[in-house]
Amino acid sequence: xxxxxxxxxxxxxxxxxxxxxxxxxxxxxxxxxxxxxxxxxxxxxxxxxxxxxxxxxxxxxxxxxxxxxxxxxxxxxxxxxxxxxxxxxxxxxxxxxxxxxxxxxxxxxxxxxxxxxxxxxxxxxxxxxxxxxxxxxxxxxxxxxxxxxxxxxxxxxxxxxxxxxxxxxxxxxxxxxxxxxxxxxxxxxxxxxxxxxxxxxxxxxxxxxxxxxxxxxxxxxxxxxxxxxxxxxxxxxxxxxxxxxxxxxxxxxxxxxxxxxxxxxxxxxxxxxxxxxxxxxxxxxxxxxxxxxxxxxxxxxxxxxxxxxxxxxxxxxxxxxxxxxxxxxxxxxxxxxxxxxxxxxxxxxxxxxxxxxxxxxxxxxxxxxxxxxxxxxxxxxxxxxxxxxxxxxxxxxxxxxxxxxxxxxxxxxxxxxxxxxxxxxxxxxxxxxxxxxxxxxxxxxxxxxxxxxxxxxxxxxxxxxxxxxxxxxxxxxxxxxxxxxxxxxxxxxxxxxxxxxxxxxxxxxxxxxxxxxxxxxxxxxxxxxxxxxxxxxxxxxxxxxxxxxxxxxxxxxxxxxxxxxxxxxxxxxxxxxxxxxxxxxxxxxxxxxxxxxxxxxxxxxxxxxxxxxxxxxxxxxxxxxxxxxxxxxxxxxxxxxxxxxxxxxxxxxxxxxxxxxxxxxxxxxxxxxxxxxxxxxxxxxxxxxxxxxxxxxxxxxxxxxxxxxxxxxxxxxxxxxxxxxxxxxxxxxxxxxxxxxxxxxxxxxxxxxxxxxxxxxxxxxxxxxxxxxxxxxxxxxxxxxxxxxxxxxxxxxxxxxxxxxxxxxxxxxxxxxxxxxxxxxxxxxxxxxxxxxxxxxxxxxxxxxxxxxxxxxxxx
Numbered sequence: 002x003x004x005x006x007x008x009x010x011x012x013x014x015x016x017x018x019x020x021x022x023x024x025x026x027x028x029x030x031x032x033x034x035x036x037x038x039x040x041x042x043x044x045x046x047x048x049x050x051x052x053x054x055x056x057x058x059x060x061x062x063x064x065x066x067x068x069x070x071x072x073x074x075x076x077x078x079x080x081x082x083x084x085x086x087x088x089x090x091x092x093x094x095x096x097x098x099x100x101x102x103x104x105x106x107x108x109x110x111x112x113x114x115x116x117x118x119x120x121x122x123x124x125x126x127x128x129x130x131x132x133x134x135x136x137x138x139x140x141x142x143x144x145x146x147x148x149x150x151x152x153x154x155x156x157x158x159x160x161x162x163x164x165x166x167x168x169x170x171x172x173x174x175x176x177x178x179x180x181x182x183x184x185x186x187x188x189x190x191x192x193x194x195x196x197x198x199x200x201x202x203x204x205x206x207x208x209x210x211x212x213x214x215x216x217x218x219x220x221x222x223x224x225x226x227x228x229x230x231x232x233x234x235x236x237x238x239x240x241x242x243x244x245x246x247x248x249x250x251x252x253x254x255x256x257x258x259x260x261x262x263x264x265x266x267x268x269x270x271x272x273x274x275x276x277x278x279x280x281x282x283x284x285x286x287x288x289x290x291x292x293x294x295x296x297x298x299x300x301x302x303x304x305x306x307x308x309x310x311x312x313x314x315x316x317x318x319x320x321x322x323x324x325x326x327x328x329x330x331x332x333x334x335x336x337x338x339x340x341x342x343x344x345x346x347x348x349x350x351x352x353x354x355x356x357x358x359x360x361x362x363x364x365x366x367x368x369x370x371x372x373x374x375x376x377x378x379x380x381x382x383x384x385x386x387x388x389x390x391x392x393x394x395x396x397x398x399x400x401x402x403x404x405x406x407x408x409x410x411x412x413x414x415x416x417x418x419x420x421x422x423x424x425x426x427x428x429x430x431x432x433x434x435x436x437x438x439x440x441x442x443x444x445x446x447x448x449x450x451x452x453x454x455x456x457x458x459x460x461x462x463x464x465x466x467x468x469x470x471x472x473x474x475x476x477x478x479x480x481x482x483x484x485x486x487x488x489x490x491x492x493x494x495x496x497x498x499x500x501x502x503x504x505x506x507x508x509x510x511x512x513x514x515x516x517x518x519x520x521x522x523x524x525x526x527x528x529x530x531x532x533x534x535x536x537x538x539x540x541x542x543x544x545x546x547x548x549x550x551x552x553x554x555x556x557x558x559x560x561x562x563x564x565x566x567x568x569x570x571x572x573x574x575x576x577x578x579x580x581x582x583x584x585x586x587x588x589x590x591x592x593x594x595x596x597x598x599x600x601x602x603x604x605x606x607x608x609x610x611x612x613x614x615x616x617x618x619x620x621x622x623x624x625x626x627x628x629x630x631x632x633x634x635x636x637x638x639x640x641x642x643x644x645x646x647x648x649x650x651x652x653x654x655x656x657x658x659x660x661x662x663x664x665x666x667x668x669x670x671x672x673x674x675x676x677x678x679x680x681x682x683x684x685x686x687x688x689x690x691x692x693x694x695x696x697x698x699x700x701x702x703x704x705x706x707x708x709x710x711x712x713x714x715x716x717x718x719x720x721x722x723x724x725x726x727x728x729x730x731x732x733x734x735x736x737x738x739x740x741x742x743x744x745x746x747x748x749x750x751x752x753x754x755x756x757x758x759x760x761x762x763x764x765x766x767x768x769x770x771x772x773x774x775x776x777x778x779x780x781x782x783x784x785x786x787x788x789x790x791x792x793x794x795x796x797x798x799x800x801x802x803x804x805x806x807x808x809x810x811x812x813x814x815x816x817x818x819x820x821x822x823x824x825x826x827x828x829x830x831x832x833x834x835x836x837x838x839x840x841x842x843x844x845x846x847x848x849x850x851x852x853x854x855x856x857x858x859x860x861x
Contacts, residue, residue: 117217123199125167128212137193137217156182159193166197170213173199179220192221247322247338255282255291258333267322267340268314282334286310286324289383290363296386297396298326298334310363310383312338368445368466371452372400373459376420380460388445388466389437400464404435404447416447423449423462434469444469484667499541500823500844501750506534508756511848515763538845540681541823555593555693557718560624560646561585567600571607571622578617579610586625592646593716594693602689605682606650606709613654613707623649627712637712640696644715651708657701665699738852742859743767743784747777747793747805748821757792760848761855774800778808788816790858792851795822803832806839817858821846 111118117134121127153159162178169176177196201211247264251257257280283291290310297308307323323339362369368385370378378395395403401420405413416433433447448465510531517524564583572581610620627645664670666687690697694714701707744766748754758768771777774797795802802820809816823844842854
């Protein structure tokens, strides 16, 4: 079945030789109008001449007096003739100046068509048929549809096609059918096309009853010419596919649009594979190979020199090929390929050793370039193009200029000296360190060596380039880790003793404040002493944070809620000059961090942003999820691939130089004036983020503001009970800190033990003291079963806290214990059983904190 054809006014035919209401063919009408115009112009002049002559005769007769009877007779005759002419003109029998009738002209034109034309009414009644149609209908004059059906009734396909045409005509739909019939004396097979187009006759009294124009044409010769053209094209394509070289067409991005059968066969694929799968040049020759091929393709319309590459498709075998590329005006690539394998490429004018060298040269994972005696690059491999040239070939350019396009003068002079030395035949063992990339973010290590055995002036030296970016990043990371380790050891070494001193200062200050009223002169002094002690404790905590040795109370958190809860506090911290914004995505994942320490991170970053905007600006804090796929594209060195929650702190301040950014996380480094900062803020932020398992990356430029991006790993709660239980642990400190019970206090520092004992006794507890773990066991033996809880230091001579706990569990498995220490509890958890239960209180602590912890554990 053929698709329906849309009817158009140009194809609607009506015939003027029929009645006034019949169909009029626009083409015929135009022809008839032209004929009428010609007839009018030819008949009007004689008519005027005759009229003028008759008028002259009448005037002559009127001038004679004897001509009156004759004149009357002539006037009567003329009156009769005029009345006859007027009647004939009105009736349409007489038309002045018309030589050819319109309907005769249109009929002549239609009869001269090669295609058969039939006009019928909607019910199939024939209105007109031309001579050609009568031939197709079997020679019946005034042929109609029935005669056409009778002519083709012997052929089942033709009869079915006519049935579909008739049915479409009844639905007033245009239709077309092509079918084969046997016609003529020898009954040869002919291909026939029959179409119908419904149309309406404007001004017809039966305009709602449209007519149908049928055409029938013999398209046998037309199809024969088409088949001949297709066969010729198939022959050309056959020679294209059978060519002994591989040919393919790709766009500028490397997508292969067509490849001949030879190339596809070399890859070990079926001919239909190209249509079934998308082949890309970067997948066939690696991304570096494609960059080299595209870079050497030359200008539009030009050809490149051959490039030897290994071509492979997926996991199929690798085929060595020499590829030639030409760039089209549209930007696409036309590529020819020669198979350099031992079989197909044996006849090439290149020895097998050269082939193997070309393969090794192009597939090397490090950059290689040969340099001529004039210092210009003669050839490069794919890795060199990717690592140094970023896609261009670089052939013909001076090697030192290519290597040091944006390098410092000292590096450029070193490269030029090394190149001169290599061209002179001398070996230089010292590599040259260069930085490339838009932001100089990539490090390259360059070696230049002479080619002493080469007789070709085009290859006097060779340049090797190794990617040192990852090594540099690891070196920087190791240096940073070393600094952190040194500071951590220092902080850890003094934390215990220093926190003991601070505990005593804070504790005794609490005791003194309880015995002094706010109106006492000494009250303010004691308060200042206590504030200074707390400040010192904060500095120790910052050092421990930087070295990742502080105590973290990690819990599942939804950071959007945390930012919302602390928005008011942050807005107050940055001041009124700065516009503060928060943008958090919906359905943020959970993270497991210490809420207090996370808030400290945000506060430190916000305060730094405030200081960078002294004249005002905008501070924006954002939070969103980062999928595993997105983390793969980030390119942050050292950050594992995974799912994260990203928190961004962005300001519009003065920004930082690269030199400052390299040191911002170092302890005690600050750009602020004396007395305006300790230099531990960002060091603390770095330590908290790292100890929480996350990563932090700054991005800044002078005059463009700064953005800190904090990536915290996603935490998937085992169930909702974990979150509920974690929230239940957060109990408010009881207002009444008094209690009852017997407490064994184990502390080797006398001042700390003295303060803690007095603090607990003031709250109503009975306190037993011990200075070591061994002494504590003796006290336990003397008071067997009468001690409710043990408060013990961790680091003590003779016996430490974990060992003491193990000994106590032998005789008191249900005994409650609280460890107090200046070290985080993770430092000694490994020496305890996994299911061991204990409470922890970090030093330095205050009197209320100690009393609250004991009451919380005793539950009374």
